Amino acid sequence: MPHDPGGERTPVTQRAVERIKAMIAGGEVGPGERLPTERDLAVQLGVSRSSMREAIRALTTLGVLEARHGAGVYVTALRPADLLETFSVLAEVSQGQTLLEVLQVRRMLEPAATALAAARADARDLERIGALLERMDGSDAMDCAGAPGGAAPEGGTRPRRESPDGGVLDTAGADLGFHQAIVASTGNATLAAIGEGLSSRTFNARVWAGHREAGLSAALHEDHERIHEALVARDPDAARAAATVHVLRVERWLRADLAQGDGAGTRTRAPGR
Amino acid sequence: MPHDPGGERTPVTQRAVERIKAMIAGGEVGPGERLPTERDLAVQLGVSRSSMREAIRALTTLGVLEARHGAGVYVTALRPADLLETFSVLAEVSQGQTLLEVLQVRRMLEPAATALAAARADARDLERIGALLERMDGSDAMDCAGAPGGAAPEGGTRPRRESPDGGVLDTAGADLGFHQAIVASTGNATLAAIGEGLSSRTFNARVWAGHREAGLSAALHEDHERIHEALVARDPDAARAAATVHVLRVERWLRADLAQGDGAGTRTRAPGR
DNA sequence: GAGCGCCGAATGGTCGGACCACTCTGTCGT
């Protein structure tokens, strides 16, 4: 804590946030541990429960705290994935120019990440990646056949909400999973979390829809297969090149889509300014 | 009250968050615009004002909304910098292994960013970068000059300038500014915001302090100068190489520092597990 | 008529209390 402003009037809620952060930073409560009840904390810090709740809400959305109804408030594991969950908002809200910037960043990150994955991925990782690749192929081919009802919504590791949409989203989801599995196999959780934040389901769906229209899905498939081959061959350079080509292709498509659909069908809000 | 017996029991507050997000995504309210008052929104969405306030608080900490006391609640410009402000929490809270991961990500990003900057920076950018470089030299040069050996100036801290935090923080701040100016001159605001989030003043200060002890500040200076030269020469390849070397050097130092200070002076919280 | 200062409405910030929904635990009944 730098300094306690002598005469500054900081909102009560924010002070509560700082205090709680200090409790964590100071080791008073560690990752996974439970803090006092809202009521106790409110008394302890001398604020009302409402304000304390807002403070907790703030830290909850930051991924630092986790509130379990009926149980208590807990400090998260403070893993990068916890703290970077908010990141996805960027990819969700972004439009036009910013979306392009996001892709530029991915163009910097993904090649390096993929190369690293080629060097580090173990057999289990490769198997998972291969499975996702096949699933992508499959769900894309039969996408006109309508969405199969019950099916198996569970994939074992899917804490995320499943969107009950048809093939496009399935393909997009598999695509997302494919890339996430790759960055995850770098062994760098921070990198994985950032990579996840830079992708978004909705954007991916848009890409796949666009590509289908343009009849370019095949190119994406080939990209994916080349990436997969490079990973299996444990060839970082090839992996880097394949990833670069892939991101570049998406970027190129987005650029064209933005230029063309400017104010057209795609809900691209024109900032005007 | 009319419940939704459909089955899904989503917390009221979260529903409010979604609704507001939808209002923004749907263009009902644009960046910079003001939305209805808390009271009106609460009535409009059928929730209490408390819950609405928590929803607003959540979106505020995400950088999507901005509340001005007495005035109203406004949508931010939705610039990447707004949405990625939360990002810094990672760099703040991270320790040990995660810090290393963060540096690995920077090792992927900064070289590419610096190369891009070499191609895109205009005269004004270069001037700013150069100024920061000089400022860094100036505030740091006097430390190394005096005691190259183990003779630490611990004993009598001479009253140094007016700097409240002394030269270390100044140097660290200038270092931070130096790199941020570089990524900013790529013209990619998203990249700049991410780069900013991956750095942290406290970490930088630690690096500089550590480097001074190890007597390696000179190496960092040389790195910076090489980067600067490459930028001025508009040589992307040289810039990429220089940035790589630089980040790698910091990473190497951190790795050594972590290995050595494991359980020692550095407050590295042991998760136990 | 122009400029300035003050007041009050509008709005976010804080508070305290009440009740609901959920979780956990210890006890009771079988």
Add this chain to the structure above:
DNA sequence: ACGACAGAGTGGTCCGACCATTCGGCGCTC
């Protein structure tokens, strides 16, 4: 010994009141 149940504890929601700040307009002064 095991399972169902009831109670206490905790987060989630709602309500109504009041405080602090902002901003616009009214009236005063010059």
